[in-house]
Amino acid sequence: MGVELTPAPAGYTVAVRALCEFTAKAGDLDLRFTPSPTAQEGIAGHGVVTARRGPHYQSEVSLSGDYGPLRVRGRADGYDPQLGQLEEIKTYRGELARMPDNHRRLHWAQLKIYGHLLCRQLGLARLRLALVYFDIGSQQETVLHEEHDAAELQTYFEQQCALFLCWAEQEMAQRAARDAALSALSFPHAEFRAGQRQLAEAMYKASARGCCLLAQAPTGIGKTVGSLFPLLKASAAHKLDKVFFLAAKTSGRQMALDALAIIARAATAAAPAATMAAPALPLRVLELVARSSACEHPELACHGDSCPLARGFYDRLPAARAAALRAGTLDQATLRTVALAHQVCPYYLCSEMARWCDVVIGDYNYYFDSGAMLHSLTLLNDWKVAVLVDEAHNMVSRARKMYSAELEHAGLRMLRKSAPEALKKPLDRVQRAWNVLEKEQQADYQPYAELPEKFMAALQNAANAIAAHQAEHPAQSDPALLEFYFAALQFNRLADSFGQHSLFDISKRGGTASRPDSLLCIRNIVPAPFLRPRFEASHTTALFSATLSPWNYFCDTLGMPADTAWVDVESPFAAEQLAVRVAGHISTRYQHRARSLAPIAALIGAQYARQPGNYLAFFSSFDYMEQAAEQFAQGHPQVPQWRQQRRMDEAARAAFLARFSHDSAGVGFAVLGGSFGEGIDLPGARLIGAFIATLGLPQLNPVNEQIRQRMDAIFGAGYDYAYLFPGMQKVVQAAGRVIRTQTDRGTVYLIDDRFGRPEIARLLPAWWRVEPAERG
Known part of the structure; x- marks a missing residue:
């Protein structure tokens, strides 16, 4: 249940590293930036050290031992039987003297635990311990030695285990109480909503099978409760350690917290009065928030x-x-x-x-990003986890951003002026290689089939130089230098795995003919290679949304396992609740937009005259939206209207939504795919209709054309994967704002002649009854 704790047949199992982190860490939190070796550099450093040892040297020595019901296990880095020496190897950069004391104490603690386990395993009376610090930059070793009797090491081992065992027993008791309560848990409402039981059953069955799930479930069925409840039940039945609920927005996190509160209140109400001394549902819930939001100073x-x-x-x-x-x-x-x-x-x-809670709620990046904390903890502690991904239609675009990287030439130029003298030459090499790329560029946007070797070599050299400089001067903190360093690190990491799933491109960003500015990008197109290991690390991952069709688009682009289950949950709504009308006499193509404005304004005005109330009108861009709103204002000045603005803050978005009250009437103009196209709830009279004057297709530009070509090469469906499917998901999401409850009634206008095509109609919800619109 906790970070270090897993049930084992003989008792509780804890890793040596996790045991020591729990019992031996002391002193200050110290996160001064000192560039540490990457995982690959650490592995390579261990290899260099062990290769220097003799043929009798034993690497990666598996060790384990017991203390009462506690089983402690791990792998020591190396043992030299001729010297009677056990080694723990740590890689670092910079000056060893600057390593915080609490880090050194933690390293010695781990080595002493390994030392006791080795003495017990080999029957040794005495052992020499060696803490080997290997400098990645100089390739030099610093070796610290201690001699210990087996009895001394045993005493230390027992002290650490005793400290942990009290906590472990408490945690296992809590786990038992949690599982007992979850086994008896009843659904928090008198009955399931239409479609909610189907969703819950699919979630539970996916956990039972240990497979992933794609669940297309319409808005209004209670997806949050319908996904969390079955996974809580599965936690007890399938011995899950954690449930991770991942949301795209803050509102999604709050919905999960609210759903868990509903479940907990229902469990409390159903519990006998005699049990009220303890919580009826002993469930630990944690909300993860970004460092920028949580930092006090x-x-x-x-x-x-x-x-x-x-x-x-x-x-x-x-x-x-x-x-x-x-x-x-x-x-x-x-x-x-x-x-x-x-x-x-x-x-x-x-x-x-996060190590000790049963349900952890956070953003997608906490599990799916390259350095995701929850994924790392899952692997480190061998947790059995269920992952719930809310509003999963966002996953493709979000994951692409996670595995893309950018560098701006203007930022490098500014940095070269203020950089320390020792870094000017490495940065100059990057500058010269970048200049060559700009001189070779034939157009404002240029993709490359391969990474430019000279530039990448210069960038890697500069990153290493910055790392060495920061290690020697940890007190210096230049934000511009660190920003460039982190961007270069991300660039170099993605370069190591560069392949058909990504592309490298250069975009001109202004400047002058003699001194152009440009943006370099490793742009991920298909996140599948990066996400596939994340799905494999979970017991089950369930992605759910109202728009996950077609399922193969998500399976292909996200890299979901071959045995992924698929469920299309029946809608709780009847076709009579929503009038869906296609305005096939209007084209919203770019070249036709000017002449589309008058008929769109007439159509909106005619519908408003027939049924006054609150409406949303969606357009493909701010310019198009502004033109349509002006046209509508001229022809219908008596109808209240309000418009989405560029870069609205939270207060402005709240004010926009506040205009949709139960007693108001008017038309809100918005951009499809923006803040108001999904994730907002305006039930009843707050919203009775929507006009969608676009297919939502991504803009036709060189980048999207490269995406289309790459998708076509990989999947053979370039236009669909790059344009059609993402666009129609936005359309269906926006239309889904209208009907929120089983008592709602509303109207949706799909404004474009292409909505009448069979290949487009197939992507609309099955429960819709689509009819042609009357001309306004």
Whole structure:
């Protein structure tokens, strides 16, 4: 259930590293930037060290031992039987003297635990321990030695295990109580909504089979409760350690918190009064939030010399962790209260609590991004997890961004002026290689089949130089330098896995003929190779949304397993609730937009005259929307209207939605695919109709044409995968704003002659009854 704890036949199993992180970490939180080796560099560094040892040297020594019901296991880096020496190898950059003391103590703790396990396994009376620090830059070793009797190591081992065992027994008791409560859990409402039972059954069956699921489920059936409830039941039945609920937006996280509160209240109401001394549903829930939202002192650096909440963080963590677990549901506000009461950083307390909570709610990136925390913890602790992905039609575009990288030439030019002297030559090499690319560029946008070798070599060299400089000067913090460094790191990481799933391109961004500015991009097109391991790491991953059709588009682009299940949940709505009309006499193609404005305004005006109320009108761009709104205002000045603005903040978006009241009437003009095309709830009279004057097709431009060509080469359906399917998902999402409950009634106009085509009609919801519209 927790980070380090997994049930085993003989008791509880804990990894050596996890045991020591729990018991031996002390002192300050220290996140001063010192470039650490990458995973690949760390592996290579271990290989260099072990290759220097003799033929008798034993690498990756598997060790395990027991302390009462606790089983401790791990792999020691190396053992030299001739020297009687056990080694723990740590790679680093920069000056070893700057390594925080608490890191060194943690390393010694791990080595001592391994030492005891080896003495027990081989019957050794004495052992030499060697902590080997390997500098990635200089390839030099620094070796620290300690000699220990087996009895001394046993005492240390027993002390650490005793510290952990008290916590472990508490956690296992909580796990047993949780599973008992979840086994007895009843659905929180008197009955399922139409379609909700079908969704819940599909979720549970996917967990039973241990497969992934694509679930297309219409809005209004209660998808959040309908997905969380069956996975909570499955947690007990299928021995799940965690449920991760991942949302695209803050509103999605709140819906999950609300759904879990409903489930908990229902469990409490159903529990006998005699059991009220303890929670009826002992479920630990955590909301993950971004560091920018959780940080109390953004103006301070993350180390004990600067921030009071980092000072002594690990000393105060045990009490803060215990208090947080007593809180039950740790939304952002609750966790902040606990953290500040114990004077620890809320963000890093939140990261710690992800190890100990049953349901973790957060953004997609916490599991699917390249450095995703929840995925890393799942692998480290061998958790059995279920992953729920809300509004999953967003996954393709979001995942593409996760595995893309950009570099701006203007930023490099500015950095070269202020960079330390030691970094000017490496940055100049990048500049010269970049200049060559710009001189060779024939058009404003140019894709490349391969990565430019000279530029990539220069960029890698510059990144290494910056890493070495920062390791030697950790107190210096130049935001521009670090920004470029992190962008270069991401660029180099993606270059290592560059293939048909991505493309490299250069876009001109202004400047002058003699000094152009450009943007370099490794642009992911198909996230499948990156996401496939994430699906494999979970017991089950369920993606659900009102628009997941056609299913093969998502399976192909996201890399879902071959045995992924698919369910198209029946709609709870009747065709009589929604009048869907196609205005086939109007073309919204770019070349026809000017002459489409008058008939669109007439159509909106005629519908409003027949049935006054609140409507949304969606267009493909802000320019098109503004032109249509002006045309409508001229012909129908008596009808209230309001418009979406570019770059609206949260308050402005709230004000826009507030215009849709139960007593108001008018037309809101918006852009399809923007803030108001999905994820908003305007039931009843708050919204009685929508006009969708576009197929939602992505803009025809060189980038999208490259995506089309790549999709065609990989899947043989370039236009559909690049344009049609993403566009129609936006259309159906926008139309889904109209009917929200089983008592709603409304009208949707699909404005474009192409909506009448069979290949387009097949992508519309099956329960719609589509009719031609009367001319306005």
